[in-house]
Amino acid sequence: MTIRPYVSSLLVPIALLSWSFDGVPRASAAPSAASAKPAPAKPAAVEADDDKDEGGEAPDGEDRAPAGTGHGKGKATGTEGVLGDIHGVRPFFERYGVTFDASETSEVLGNPTGGRRQGAIYEGLFSVAVGVDLDRLAGLKGASANVSVFQIHGGPGLSAQDIGNFDVVSDLENKRDSGLYEAWLQQSFGGSFDVRAGRMSVDEEFLIADSADVFMNGSFGWPTLPYKDLPNGGPIPSDAAVRAHARLAPGWDALAGLYRGSQADTRGAGGAASTSAVSQDDGLLAIAELQFQTGRGETELPGTYKVGGWYRDGGVTRGGTGRTGADLFETLPDIVRHNFSFYAVADHRLTRGAAGEDSGFSAFLRVMAAPSDRNVVSAFADGGLVYSGPFGRPDDGVGIGFAVAQTSATSLDGLGRTEVRLGRAEKSFEVTYQAQLAKGVQVQPDVQYVIDPAGGHVGPAGRVTGDALVLGLRTTITF
Numbered sequence: 001m002t003i004r005p006y007v008s009s010l011l012v013p014i015a016l017l018s019w020s021f022d023g024v025p026r027a028s029a030a031p032s033a034a035s036a037k038p039a040p041a042k043p044a045a046v047e048a049d050d051d052k053d054e055g056g057e058a059p060d061g062e063d064r065a066p067a068g069t070g071h072g073k074g075k076a077t078g079t080e081g082v083l084g085d086i087h088g089v090r091p092f093f094e095r096y097g098v099t100f101d102a103s104e105t106s107e108v109l110g111n112p113t114g115g116r117r118q119g120a121i122y123e124g125l126f127s128v129a130v131g132v133d134l135d136r137l138a139g140l141k142g143a144s145a146n147v148s149v150f151q152i153h154g155g156p157g158l159s160a161q162d163i164g165n166f167d168v169v170s171d172l173e174n175k176r177d178s179g180l181y182e183a184w185l186q187q188s189f190g191g192s193f194d195v196r197a198g199r200m201s202v203d204e205e206f207l208i209a210d211s212a213d214v215f216m217n218g219s220f221g222w223p224t225l226p227y228k229d230l231p232n233g234g235p236i237p238s239d240a241a242v243r244a245h246a247r248l249a250p251g252w253d254a255l256a257g258l259y260r261g262s263q264a265d266t267r268g269a270g271g272a273a274s275t276s277a278v279s280q281d282d283g284l285l286a287i288a289e290l291q292f293q294t295g296r297g298e299t300e301l302p303g304t305y306k307v308g309g310w311y312r313d314g315g316v317t318r319g320g321t322g323r324t325g326a327d328l329f330e331t332l333p334d335i336v337r338h339n340f341s342f343y344a345v346a347d348h349r350l351t352r353g354a355a356g357e358d359s360g361f362s363a364f365l366r367v368m369a370a371p372s373d374r375n376v377v378s379a380f381a382d383g384g385l386v387y388s389g390p391f392g393r394p395d396d397g398v399g400i401g402f403a404v405a406q407t408s409a410t411s412l413d414g415l416g417r418t419e420v421r422l423g424r425a426e427k428s429f430e431v432t433y434q435a436q437l438a439k440g441v442q443v444q445p446d447v448q449y450v451i452d453p454a455g456g457h458v459g460p461a462g463r464v465t466g467d468a469l470v471l472g473l474r475t476t477i478t479f
Helices: 006-009 013-019 089-096 134-138 158-163 210-214 224-229 409-413
Strands: 098-115 119-133 143-154 177-191 194-201 237-247 254-262 284-294 303-316 335-349 360-369 375-386 397-407 423-437 441-451 466-478
Touching: 013 303, 089 098, 089 177, 098 158, 119 134, 119 158, 134 143, 158 466, 210 335, 210 360, 224 335, 224 360, 224 375, 284 375
Parallel strands: none
Antiparallel strands: 098 119, 098 466, 119 143, 143 177, 177 194, 194 237, 237 254, 254 284, 284 303, 303 335, 335 360, 360 375, 375 397, 397 423, 423 441, 441 466
16 A cells, blocks of 8 residues: 555656657547557648648456447557566556556658649657556546547648548648647446546547558548538547446447537647647537447357437537648638537458457448538448458458548538539548567558549649549557
8 A cells, every 4th residue: 555656656757758759740649559550540630731732248247348448549558569568667557557558650651643742741659648547556446547648740641731632541640749638537337337537539439440440541530521520620639528338238338428629720830739729619529329249159250330429519610620631611601500410330250260369351331421501521431341360460450441421512512612623522442451570560551542532622723633542651669
């Protein structure tokens, strides 16, 4: 008992490690080091320079997390990386319920053809997450806490700078930033109910297809529809939020959350932005999701099926206010205070492979819709096929995926801007391979193709934004 205050006093220095990595850009989230690839997080991406446009069930008494919980950006898991147990440091803290992760993700991306122009960029994300089991540390039964920080460098993003598409080609793309990502407390009541409150990101637990985690395109994380239709891309993170999770029956879970505000789009010197502020029009996002999990038996193949919806009460600019270089609607004056969407997610293992229990084919599909009279994107779908453990390598993964963002006919007809014309939908395709080179070291080559960026954008000079080929290489080091 005498050592607990000492352990607690070390949490802040651990969390502040990321601040020693000073200066350069930022993505919308702080992935934990638990997964070699940061989970997709769609940030409020870099605003383009318009002047350049013309050129199974848990045992009784144990908590079971809802499907998709801890998607990998902000929750500490204590996964060891290249540093191993750090000469006994990890096991020492884990005895008192403290786990911590750190990772660095870096990538280069370029579009040799198409887009508004051809170009190449470097961008990266460093993140630290600290988790505390308050029951083990301080005797608070069922309580836990989590803090994560991030620092983004490189950029600006390829979608904002050169392509101008809705489905940003990297889940790291955003303005330069450093700061606090999530900070929350959770209280569990037995194994059937828990409540979490604090600073949280909505994309950590809602609208998730776990199989899609292999992909780099941002649409496979936080989907393009809420990203484009919610102010500043949605509450990623929210400065004040609460989420409740209930285990209704074996295999059935329900999630509901309230999230206030979204990232402010306030630029500082050098284009830096801060996520610590909240936009003046905070509003409130309410979201609920029902989950059903199959395959809880040893011989069954696991699957998760979800239905849900969100409702936002607060000033929503007609045509959407998500921030990317492709946002052609942000200046429309009409304000619609009420916005909503419904969605469904299917994610299922199809086969078991020879490389281990988690190997084999999986498939996922997500579909969603929103009113066309107040949104840029009125319908969205993405899906893909993923194989875990190819070539007998249990930690590798390969995937092929697609995303389609349907633009809203009503919004298009009411633009009144002769220099802009949009088609019906933007289509994105991705083929990717994650290769585990060593413990904590992963390399990921990636190929994407974007058809009708932003639904078919015509610039001031009358030049149509061309279909874009995107080549990329990502490295992730988990410490």
